[in-house]
Amino acid sequence: MESVNRSGALPRGGAEEVARVARAMLSELDDVLQTIASRVWQTVPGYSQFLPDRQELTARIRESVLNVVTCLLEWREPSPGELARSAGTGERRALQGVSSIAMIQSFRTAERVLLEELQGWCNRMQVRTATARACRAALLRDLDSLERSMLDAYTHLQIQIEADRRLSEPRLFRRLAAGVPIDTTELEELAIAIGVADPDRTEFVTAAVRLWPAPDGTPIDRVTADQVRHRVVAELARSLGSTALSGVVEETGQPVVLVAVPWDAEPEALMLDLARALAPISECSITAGIGDRCTGLATLGTSCRQALAAAGVAGDPGEMHLYSDTLLEVMVRRESALARQLVDRYLGDLSGELLVTLRTHLDQRLSLRATAAVLGVHKNTVSYRLRRVEELSGLDLRRPRDLSRLVVALEASEQLSAGQPAGQQP
Incomplete structure (x- = not known):
């Protein structure tokens, strides 16, 4: 069965009144289509961005509006074939990247224009209130049926598209990250x-x-x-x-x-x-x-x-x-064994107090006064501790080369204490 008849939903003689209104709407179909297409194109985000041109939008609107008005003329519900064409539009929009919200907005725009047109013809033709009410309800139901068919197809295809993308994109990206060539x-x-x-x-x-x-x-x-x-x-x-x-x-x-x-x-x-x-x-x-x-x-x-x-x-x-x-940090993370050797060689004999003083001194740009202020001790105390650092490490804090060795060793110590195994240098 291609369609469902709505006989019995109208008062006596109502079918003739509805048919007259529907024929009148068909006679001015082009004007109605232009009004709907213009409003959608100008006010609904997405269509002008993703559709190749406005003609494609107008063609799809024509299809839906013609379906609805024809259903009124014949006083029936949309046929499976008409619903299938609406579903095809939904699939097309999914492939084009138009959002479901944009499609719903376009249907609401068409709905407002068609209701205005329907009410205008009902008034001019002095259609009885009961008939006009039944006609309005039928139009809304038919639009809802077409919209539901379109959105169901859109959602189904969108899920497939996302699933395909989730399967391919992360997989290929992981291979890129691992340095595996892809064709x-x-x-x-x-x-x-x-x-x-x-x-x-x-x-x-x-x-x-x-x-x-x-x-x-x-x-x-x-x-x-x-x-x-x-x-x-x-x-x-x-x-x-x-x-x-x-x-x-x-x-x-x-x-x-x-x-x-x-x-x-x-x-x-x-x-x-x-x-x-x-x-x-x-x-x-x-x-x-x-x-x-x-x-x-x-x-x-x-x-x-x-x-x-x-x-x-x-x-x-x-x-x-x-x-x-972070090139220095990356360098000392290349091999945990190398990091451990740096720490053992230059920091192994330093106590916690000496390490804190050394780190603070480096953070304070080698300023004795600033280091003492941060630690809350006298400058002479800082000087004594730094001399002990030099004695135990065998390095001279006044020599840039020795100072850099301590900086690298401290960085290696931080990486090891964080419990992060060494990675590979890119």
Whole structure:
């Protein structure tokens, strides 16, 4: 059965009145279509951005409006074929990237215009109130049926698209991050996923967000990591206006969210947007790193590994590091054995009090007065402790080369005390 008849829903003689109104509306269909299309194109965000031209929008509106008015003329509900065509429009919009909210807004616009048109003809033709009321209700029900068919098809296809993207994008991105080559076809898939027209010349910056267990020791599972990934990507897309490439990898037993965005500014300019994206995340402790800018999707692997290295630098929760600012820290993290040798060689004989004094002295730019003020001791006490540091380490704090050795050893000590196994230098 192609349609459902609505006989019995009208008062006696109402079918003839409805048919007259429907024929009148069909006679001015072009004017109604232009009104609806203009309002949708000008007021509903999304259509002018994603549709190739306004003619395509007008053609789809014509199809829906003609369906509804024809249903009134024949006093029946939309047929399966008409609902299928509406579903086809929903699938088309999903592929074009038009949002479901935009589609709902366009239907509401069409609904208002059609109701105005219907009421005007009912008034001019002196249609009885009961008939006009039944006609209005039928029009709304038919529009709802077409809209529901369209949105169901849209949602179904959108789920498939997202599933395909989740399966391919993170997988390929993980391979890039690991330095595994991917072929040209796969690079093109990634470019399509993030809307990059020129994957060979577009510049990118990669950020790594390392997720640490909560204070109660509860580990971060993969589901939570993916939730964080989606939230970060959504926030960056909102603030930057571009889609980010993303994935989750594991480093030293902890999940790390990797995000790459098209970016033609300096890497540090991304820090504010990344901090804003991370601000609402409270279920885990986070440190982040940002790699150097690279050109072309094929070179993303290097930026990924740089971001991972920067995110692994010891620091307080919430800290964000640029790779270019953490070269020393990355260097001492290359091998835990080397870090341990540095600590044993230069710091092994220093007591806790001497280490605190040395760190404070370095933080205070080698000022005895400032060091004493921070520690709450006399300058002579600081001088004595620093002489002991020199005696026990065999280094001279007045020689830049010896001073640099202590700085590197202290950095190695911090990395080791943070309990972070050494990673690979990018």
